[in-house]
Amino acid sequence: EAAVTQSPRSKVAVTGGKVTLSCHQTNNHDYMYWYRQDTGHGLRLIHYSYVADSTEKGDIPDGYKASRPSQENFSLILELASLSQTAVYFCASSDRGESAETLYFGSGTRLTVL
Amino acid sequence: GQQVQQSPASLVLQEGENAELQCNFSSTATQLQWFYQSPGGSLVSLLSNPSGTKHTGRLTSTTVTKERRSSLHISSSQTTDSGTYLCAPQTGGYKVVFGSGTRLLVSP
Numbered sequence: 001e002a003a004v005t006q007s008p009r010s011k012v013a014v015t016g017g018k019v020t021l022s023c024h025q026t027n028n029h030d031y032m033y034w035y036r037q038d039t040g041h042g043l044r045l046i047h048y049s050y051v052a053d054s055t056e057k058g059d060i061p062d063g064y065k066a067s068r069p070s071q072e073n074f075s076l077i078l079e080l081a082s083l084s085q086t087a088v089y090f091c092a093s094s095d096r097g098e099s100a101e102t103l104y105f106g107s108g109t110r111l112t113v114l
Numbered sequence: 115g116q117q118v119q120q121s122p123a124s125l126v127l128q129e130g131e132n133a134e135l136q137c138n139f140s141s142t143a144t145q146l147q148w149f150y151q152s153p154g155g156s157l158v159s160l161l162s163n164p165s166g167t168k169h170t171g172r173l174t175s176t177t178v179t180k181e182r183r184s185s186l187h188i189s190s191s192q193t194t195d196s197g198t199y200l201c202a203p204q205t206g207g208y209k210v211v212f213g214s215g216t217r218l219l220v221s222p
Contacts, residue, residue: 031208042118042200042214050208058209059115090157094210102147102159103202103210 003027006091006106013113019078021109023091031094032074033103034058034066036087043090049074081113116141116205118213126219133188135216137201145204146177146184151215152197160186160199191220 003026013019025032031050035043045058047066055066063085065077078085088110092103117140127133137146148160161168163175163184177184184203188195198215205211 033210035212042212045209045211048208056208059211088155094208102162103149104159105157108155108157 004091004093004104004106006089006109008109009107010110011112013078013081013111015082015113017081019081019111019113021076021078021089021091021111023074023076023106024072025074025091025093025104026072027093027095027104028071029093029095029104030071032068033092033094034064034074034076035090035092036060036085037090037108038087046076046089081111083113085111086113087111116143116203116209116211118201118203118211120199120201120213120216122216123214124217124219126221127191129191129193129220129222131191131220133186133191133195133218135186135188135199135201135218137184137186137203137213139182139184139201139203139211139213141203141205142179142182143203143205145210146175147202147204147210148173148175148184148186149200149202149212150197151200157200188218191218193220193222196220 033048034046049068067075091106165179174187201213
């Protein structure tokens with residue numbers, strides 16, 4: 001069974017602080033994604049990557065950076081956390097790009113910025 | 115960019131009734147996935163159906179690629195089906211975009 005692990009499960013951060021969310025997959029997948037979900041809404045794509053050492057902007061990249069140091073690891077970085085970045089963040093991986101069979105999701109990280 | 119509209123926004127059923135969920139998207143998709151999000155927040159893939167009709171268990175998905183729409187039919191609903199159903203078309207490249215979902219509540 002494909003596995004995507006996110007850490008931490010939840011985090012409280014202060015406005016202006018730096019936050020790093022981590023994601024690790026053991027699926028041997030090339031493609032990884034970061035999404036955010038706000039209460040009562042669907043998922044919005046922040047950044048994605050299809051190869052190590054390269055990342056691409058999604059639909060809402062402002063205020064976020066991403067890092068893919070290896071095939072297995074994909075991090076989301078908030079350099080200056082803001083109140084509006086309070087949300088649940090999901091990481092996902094897929095086996096290929098176009099016509100990917102499915103996305104495998106982590107359990108999510110609940111981020112609260114105070 | 116890709117816009118995804120799901121309807122209805124919410125649906126309440128009695129156990130045993132059928133559900134029909136709709137998804138319309140603005141750009142041609144190379145893949146179309148349906149996901150289930152539990153009340154606790156976890157996300158699981160239900161099926162992938164870029165075109166035609168696909169069945170798995172009590173679920174049937176029909177995607178009409180040219181018309182940029184897909185539907186998910188749930189037969190004989192159960193209380194454990196309660197949650198949010200998300201439609202996710204994949205456009206050219208690697209982007210997968212999600213709709214806002216349909217919240218389903220099945221009462222006993």
